[in-house]
Amino acid sequence: MTALAWRSLRTRPAAFLATALSVLLGTAVLLAFLTLLETGLADDVSAIDRETLVTMAGVVGGWAVVIVVFSVASMLGLGVRRRAEEFALLRTLGSTRAQVRRLVLGEAVALAVLATAAGVVPGWLLGRGVLALVREAGMVAPDVGHRIGALSLGSALGAMLLSAVLAGLLAARAATRGSAQDGLTASRGRRGRMGRWRIAGGLVLLAAGANYSVLALVVADPDQPYEVMSMAGPASVFWSVGLAVFAPVLLRVTAAVVAPVARRLSSGAPVHLALAHARRRSHDLGGVLSPVLVLVGAGTGTLYLMQIENLTATRPDDVEADAIELLNYLVVGMITVFAAIMVVNGTVAAIADRRREFAQQRLAGATRSELTATVSIEALVLLVAALVFGGLASLGTVVPFSVAKTDGWLSGSGPGWFLGVAAVALVVTVGTAALGTRRATAGPALRPQLG
Structure with missing residues (x-):
């Protein structure tokens, strides 16, 4: 072997x-x-x-x-x-x-x-x-x-x-x-079920995220701001990765919830096929959803942490404060770049595996534009799941840090950073899906079948 x-x-x-x-x-x-x-x-x-x-x-x-x-x-x-x-x-x-x-x-x-x-x-x-x-x-x-x-x-x-x-x-x-x-x-x-070890690992990661959130709320000393930050910062990372472990389940739930709304907006074949694929191929598409969810959750949590810290900082010229700020921006940059590459990586791999499927659909009468629309709608469903559950994961950092620093749940936290992260996720996810599908369907439909 x-x-x-x-x-x-x-x-x-x-x-x-x-x-x-x-x-x-x-x-x-x-x-x-x-x-x-x-x-x-x-x-x-x-x-x-x-x-x-x-x-x-x-x-x-x-x-x-x-x-x-x-x-x-x-x-x-x-x-x-x-x-x-x-x-x-x-x-x-x-x-x-x-x-x-x-x-x-x-x-x-x-x-x-x-x-x-x-x-x-x-x-x-x-x-x-x-x-x-x-x-x-x-x-x-x-x-x-x-x-x-x-x-x-x-x-x-x-x-x-x-x-x-x-x-x-x-x-x-x-x-x-x-x-x-x-x-x-x-x-x-293309069906599958989550193994016991995967479920156990996801629960452990969620428990770690909850632990960091609770520590930031009840254990960290409010007079030591960087102690609170060190507790609240990792929380959204563990929450995001923990939820991403259950990506296939989250994708099926999201597809079921958005299906009535999507069908009211359009009853065409691309919408029907995209929703069916999101449920039927949830394990494959879950591999693409995972890095998007981590990007949204960890990136949003860290950015809002820095926004709250900057709004409440009393020592703007402190070298230690500058170090912590640079550290957090490095974290955001690392998460964004790595997760974006993983999204592109996973999307391209998943689409390459569907060349035969695309060829069969084209032989049955589907056009390249219809196939591109179908995969793009799949990516939109995936993006909705990432924004919803990634946004929830980010609260594991934002809420405890906000309470510790300002006594408010979401003090000084407008939607700007979240919308910015959502825009990046939209471009990477839907853009890669559309371009990848156009590339996978280029040439005669019979070529993938015979190759």
Whole structure:
């Protein structure tokens, strides 16, 4: 099975590109902030600079671990679901569950090794760039040099390889659940159910988010503003990732709720097909919904946290306050860029898997414009789910921080930042879906069928 895993990687590079890209980017993000940690722990760095760099690496790096590991696991799971029929056929030909699981795990490990190695140089460059930004902001001394060594390399590569192995194990179990005939039926119907481990993981993440929200409300000292911020800040990240674990369920609920309104606005075939696909393909589309939800929830929560902090700050020239502000904007930037790339990545992969479906629909009479409209409406349903549940997740940060700082639930929190995040999510989600569909349906309809 190890040899088969390597042949699968060599002969199907496009199928593994989305997962490889997520691992590469995850490695780069983790390594960048771990190099800040290694830089801060150097002997020739002052105590003040060490505290700044270690805090930045710990806070941003900790949030990055949660988001990156979840994204890698989601992409691996999406890739396995796309190949459910292939694995079911292997089992009907005599392969055992253990052999199929070794195949999936071998592919995940091989892919992770290659992608993490490719992410070292981007991570080193990103770390240098972040440190340069920190130096220009006056947060550390100008002579602090960037360092990369065994600590940062070992931690980043180890974390990504471990997450890939764990995700591969879970994906392998999902690929061999039930009988081979059940696998063939599920692959044709694109239906699936959430495993116990996934449900348990989602509940743990939601519990962590609730814990941070409660700590910010009742434990953190209001006279220590950065203590409140350190408690409230991670809350929206954990709430967002926890809800994203249940993305297939949230998508089905959203499709059922918006269906009556959508059908009143238009009774055409694209609306009908889009709503049906949102329910029937909820597990596949959930892989796209997850990063959008994280983008909306964590990004909105952090932006409003900074708005409330800026409105209530009493020490505008405080170097520590400037450091915290820069730290939070780095978090928002990291979440936005990484989540946007994951949205594009997942959307392109999901659309590429539907070329045969598009060809069959075109042979049945559907036009390219109708198919593009159908997929765009699917993306809109997905976006509604992300805005609703991501907005709820952001309240895990906004409400406790607002109460701690102003005694009000949403003090000074207008809709501006949320609308801005929604606009970014709209462009990335619907724009990628429309362009990807036009590209997937280019050329004769028979070409995907015969290829």
